[in-house]
Amino acid sequence: MTPTVPALRCTDARAFGRVAVLMGGTSAEREVSLDSGRNVLAALQARGVDAHAVDGIPALVEALVAKRFDRVFNILHGNKGGGEDGVLQGLCEALGVPVTGSGVLGSALGMDKIRTKQVWLSLGLPTPRYVRLAKGDDVHAAARSLGLPVIVKPSCEGSSVGVSRVFNEADLEAAVALAAAYPGELLMEQLVVGGEYTVGILGDIALPSIRIVPAGEYYDYHAKYQAEDTQYLCPGLEGEAEAGIRALALAAFRAAGCSGWGRVDVMRDAAGNNYLLEVNTAPGMTSHSLVPKAAGQVGIGFEELCWRVLETSLPKEGAGA
Template identity: 80%
Template sequence: MPASQNFAAPRIGDPAVFGRVAVLMGGTSAEREVSLDSGRNVLEALRARGVDAFAVDGIPALIEEIRRGAVDRVFNILHGNKGGGEDGTLQGLLEALGVPYTGSNVLGSALAMDKIRTKQVWLSLGLPTPRYARLPKGADVHAAARAIGLPVIVKPSSEGSSVGVSRVFNDADLESAVELAARYPGELLMEQMVVGDELTVAVLGDGVTHQALPSVRIVPKGEWYDYNAKYIAEDTQYLCPGLEGDAEAEIRRIALAAFLAAGCTGWGRVDVMRDRATGAFYLLEVNTAPGMTSHSLVPKAARQVGIGFEELCWRILEQTVEVAPE
């Protein structure tokens, strides 16, 4: 399907309009290596299109560049929280300094990083998400698992890339799963394990509206789509579009609704499970600064509608330039 059927041509033709672009990557979160890989790819793509882009590793280095007057806008490809770029902290800083940046604003970034609060918003709007329990320090994890029903997922509420995630099938394994998740900042989340297909839907905006791209169905060689399957293994299959007909239309609809409900803007990715027995969809989380590595899913979905990697990076950067009122 050519891009012209879904997306207008890029608004900006002259790369000089963007000025000096800091591609922000790396940082100190658990997803540092993925971010560096993503950042290198984005930097190469922007430079190939004539953009005056340069790499910046982490927020302190970015602050120094801004102080020097060397930054006109930021392409944020930091992943994670607490030293990463997805929890609203970076966005608040850039808002205060008046520096345009890619991706969601303070509200969307902070809310989407908190999986528990995101679920609360979705449920208030009738959007489907797996049963869950918040696990504060000292919580009775065995009682929580009984209430939800094994098997369950135990994970940090504010991490991505499958960091700190465990699948728990037996009551005896709960303590070790909690111990692993507790190594990371923030609250813990226990969630109903949905057995079925894992899918993801990219969302791309044009400065005015947002569209859901074709879904991607992920088929790992192993039992599940963990960190190794996401970023290292070469045998994971990606089917795009992941579904057909009414099912594909429905997953795009609920993914876009979930993205907007969380206050997200610009671009991102919504992860979804489809129950194998019932075909029902369950929303998992929104990624507001998705990976842009060779294994990443947003570029795969964009390619399906005729948008190559360089154009995708350009379109994301375009979102930092205000649309003139008609």
């Protein structure tokens, strides 16, 4: 059941050249990105990589134009100043600078929860029923069409930013107002009652699933990044159930055009049905983050994980330099 981890593609840190660890930025997830970035920077430097911190895309542009870096380790989170919406990937592609993780399409699609769900549904992959909310839409009619309880969230944010769980119609307006404070469209989604899982993706393998058990009722921003009493059970399932959720996550990741590394979030109801929630193309690398926990289960420590993610910026075998 344990996935087979391939050998490292590169063993000489000099092969990476000078690396920009891109962190911070101006998205709603800036502080999480800075935390992730500091950890990644320290891990790469400990392995002998010539890595340096760069805060935000404008600073990176200046550095790349001046040819100060050979590749980019992207640990920006979010969109609109984050590095998960395809803008950074397009920039690097235009300048001919390799970058870790997904390309333009996978990054842009993965950042947009509505369009990711549209792709998944077109392929018959399971995801909670939803309604796309435009400005002025009747949110009460939308909630009735799905049936309470529902989740209201921005379509293009992460880290549980702007998310509300709504159990009573009277709370709908406040939930919509909170989500509308962020750029982009809104998404109203059927709330799946059950266990919350996540599956890390590294290269072509799905790492062991993690079942997330917060001390409170929900796995919100506090439980993700601040609380010390959230439980992470890894692997989250056993036998065929574990194999099934990992296979589903890998299929969902590929369907969204993603590559390199990432994380797929899944809800599992009491009947054992899995429902895809979203893809993260630049997951957190903080002390509370999930991909490092899953990697540790297959013997990949944090420093090695950062090295392997950096390897995703290397040309694929058989491809040109």
